[in-house]
Amino acid sequence: MRTIKIFDTTLRDGEQSPGASMNVGEKLQVAKQLARLGVDIIEAGFAIASPGDFEAIRRIGGEVEGPVICSLARAREEDIKRAWEAVKDAPKKRIHTFHSTSDIHLKYQFRVSREEALKRSVQMVELAKSFVEDVEFSPMDATRTDIGYLCEVVEAVIEAGALTVNIPDTVGYSIPSEFGAMIKALFDRVKDIRKTVIAVHCHNDLGLATSNSLAAVLNGAGQIECTINGIGERAGNCSMEEVVMALRTRRDIFDADTKINTVEIMRSSRLVTKITGMYVQPNKAIVGANAFAHESGIHQDGLLKEKSTYEIIKPEAVGLHKTKFVLGKHSGRHAFRTRLNELGYALSDEEINHAFERFKRLADQKKEIYDEDLEALVSEDMAMVYETYRLVGLFISAGMHQKPTAVLKLKVGDEIIEKTENGDGPVDAVFKAITSITGTKSSLLRYEVKAITGGTDALGEVVCSIEEDGKSVSGHGSDTDIIIASAKAYINALNKFEARKK
Numbered sequence: 001m002r003t004i005k006i007f008d009t010t011l012r013d014g015e016q017s018p019g020a021s022m023n024v025g026e027k028l029q030v031a032k033q034l035a036r037l038g039v040d041i042i043e044a045g046f047a048i049a050s051p052g053d054f055e056a057i058r059r060i061g062g063e064v065e066g067p068v069i070c071s072l073a074r075a076r077e078e079d080i081k082r083a084w085e086a087v088k089d090a091p092k093k094r095i096h097t098f099h100s101t102s103d104i105h106l107k108y109q110f111r112v113s114r115e116e117a118l119k120r121s122v123q124m125v126e127l128a129k130s131f132v133e134d135v136e137f138s139p140m141d142a143t144r145t146d147i148g149y150l151c152e153v154v155e156a157v158i159e160a161g162a163l164t165v166n167i168p169d170t171v172g173y174s175i176p177s178e179f180g181a182m183i184k185a186l187f188d189r190v191k192d193i194r195k196t197v198i199a200v201h202c203h204n205d206l207g208l209a210t211s212n213s214l215a216a217v218l219n220g221a222g223q224i225e226c227t228i229n230g231i232g233e234r235a236g237n238c239s240m241e242e243v244v245m246a247l248r249t250r251r252d253i254f255d256a257d258t259k260i261n262t263v264e265i266m267r268s269s270r271l272v273t274k275i276t277g278m279y280v281q282p283n284k285a286i287v288g289a290n291a292f293a294h295e296s297g298i299h300q301d302g303l304l305k306e307k308s309t310y311e312i313i314k315p316e317a318v319g320l321h322k323t324k325f326v327l328g329k330h331s332g333r334h335a336f337r338t339r340l341n342e343l344g345y346a347l348s349d350e351e352i353n354h355a356f357e358r359f360k361r362l363a364d365q366k367k368e369i370y371d372e373d374l375e376a377l378v379s380e381d382m383a384m385v386y387e388t389y390r391l392v393g394l395f396i397s398a399g400m401h402q403k404p405t406a407v408l409k410l411k412v413g414d415e416i417i418e419k420t421e422n423g424d425g426p427v428d429a430v431f432k433a434i435t436s437i438t439g440t441k442s443s444l445l446r447y448e449v450k451a452i453t454g455g456t457d458a459l460g461e462v463v464c465s466i467e468e469d470g471k472s473v474s475g476h477g478s479d480t481d482i483i484i485a486s487a488k489a490y491i492n493a494l495n496k497f498e499a500r501k502k
């Protein structure tokens with residue numbers, strides 16, 4: 001049985017989804033979870049893209065044990081040098097460089113000939129190789145590239161030392177039979193192809209990213225590039241949970257598996273949702289809320305008699321368990337820390353103290369605290385950035401036949417500023433008050449509110465994405481009062497912008 005490598009690009013291609021940008025702390029949190037999940041390679045960012053990306057790659061390389069840490073780099077000298085600076089201290093490191101190869105890209109975007117593109121690709125693989133042994137090359141837009149030329153490029157970069165050659169379906173154009181045939185053609189025609197690992201990187205524009213990746217595995221690909229929840233540029237990338245569970249469930253067909261610890265799948269999915277604010281659709285395979293829900297009477301009848309009648313994957317296999325009441329008002333710090341450790345959060349004493357204080361306040365409002373509540377509490381703490389603005393007071397009046405009014409107090413530096421605003425609803429009034437105090441020019445892209453667990457006393461979690469000068473960030477906040485959670489989410493997003501400016 002072959003072992004297929006999982007190359008996770010949630011922190012690079014995934015982060016390219018509108019509104020999904022993450023700060024360094026959030027990226028570290030995701031990277032630690034990816035290590036628990038057992039991915040082979042983490043593409044931690046694109047070092048030259050921004051100082052934030054560079055710093056995130058460097059810190060992940062220093063703090064996350066297990067996977068190879070990789071930085072993306074265009075086929076340019078300055079990119080490769082910057083990628084090297086970012087990964088050089090990681091115990092296991094890789095540089096991933098790429099150049100377009102399709103005539104469409106070469107003619108209209110890069111304005112270079114095929115010969116020139118090939119020469120640059122080889123030179124840049126050689127340059128990357130002078131820094132690090134583990135070099136990956138991607139001929140971008142491979143699926144719209146002339147197959148003869150693609151074979152030439154792949155052969156040349158293997159000769160230059162690329163240990164992995166990744167075949168991207170950059171615009172999600174291919175279909176499984178065609179993509180499988182392309183991988184087979186490479187294996188048939190490229191000299192020394194078995195000296196390298198052939199990877200695939202499929203986008204989901206036609207909803208075929210997972211199917212295309214699986215077709216490639218059937219034809220010899222040994223690495224799949226994917227993201228948690230399938231987030232990524234446009235319609236996203238191949239979704240990690242789908243491709244991993246397809247390989248595991250149908251080992252009989254693929255004769256291949258991955259090293260993924262599948263019980264970490266749900267937690268990874270929830271973490272990425274929380275941090276990016278991008279919820280998965282309820283009917284999404286594997287991680288959607290309805291993925292294991294059986295509604296029809298006939299199905300329920302069958303399941304009660306024998307699970308395998310309608311269940312092809314055990315929910316526990318992906319880390320889905322019945323929500324349990326875990327802690328309450330009388331639980332102590334020790335039980336709190338132990339449960340967080342079991343959930344995979346290793347917090348410092350200071351972080352535990354802060355989270356425990358918030359836990360006690362929550363336990364006063366809510367009798368039963370579930371794992372999901374604890375995760376919300378901790379991830380809100382971890383998403384904290386330097387607080388340029390801090391919510392210190394909020395009074396709301398709203399109801400039938402009454403203009404909703406918010407009286408809101410923010411701490412800005414050493415000053416406390418109070419504003420009263422009316423709105424179409426209480427959330428609108430709160431957002432207007434915050435906008436008026438901060439003077440922000442950002443516009444609201446998305447606002448979503450969700451109950452974390454059942455019951456009317458549940459924690460409400462709010463995600464809001466805002467945009468300024470073409471850049472967007474998501475903020476989140478949770479509270480048993482959804483108006484307060486909304487204020488926290490908006491302020492968190494504004495603080496992220498301020499942190500980025502600084």
Ligand code: KIV
Nearest residue numbers: 098138140141168170
């Ligand atoms: O989609 C793509 O082609 C990419 C490359 C950089 C691998 O993301």
Ligand code: ZN
Nearest residue numbers: 013170201233
């Ligand atoms: Zn991509």
